[in-house]
Amino acid sequence: MSLLGNIIWFVFGGVFIAIEYLLASVAMMLTVVGIPFGLQSIKLTELALFPFGKEVRKRETDHGCLWTIMNIIWFFVGGIWIWLSHIGFGILFCITIIGIPFGKQHFKLAGLALRPFGREIV
Template identity: 40%
Template sequence: MIRLILNILWFIFGGWLSGLLWLLGGAILALTIVGLPWTFAAWRIASYSFWPFGREVIWRDELGEQDAGTGPLGLVLNIIWFIFAGWYIALSHLLIAVAEFITIIGIPFALKDLELAKLALAPIGRTIRDKP
């Protein structure tokens, strides 16, 4: 029940905007053709941005999945992402988290924004799952 309440509050106070911006970013990446490798990562982050409580971000190799995102290609894609997009998207989530930490009630939301900042730094090779 608490997860539902936190997700509703998250969605009302900015989760919808964050999710829509990630969806838009993914759509723009898809249009460029060159950005296709990052499109689905952006859309995964969007789904997490809309409804983060009760879910967690993990590396795919923790699930035993081996794909292009977990090997050397994934590393190269994450480095390119970091240079052109990841650092300033992560910085925006970090600044929002600092503002949320100032209020005691905003601490759970700040922790989720810190997770989003970490995810924004290197999204390739990660997946989102429901917490056990």
């Protein structure tokens, strides 16, 4: 079932979201300071391509306040806009019964887009 969901997701918009994340990642990696943010954007790219069958977990290792500071910076630099777009698409997809699985995937991406540091995709 996840294979079929991933194929439909990829054809009907997943590839465009992944390209958006990839371009943002390349732009962020142009500076040394932006490299950690670019790596997190690549994490979002990976999940945006094929989200079905994957889940987001909090990492077991604790890096203390570093991840918190990076998430705060991420939130103000662009995370809020990514989060809002995923929430909007999630609500839009959940209007129909057929779109509910795709809406759930947008909500999963929204959670990761809001605070990507300290999370892993399994």
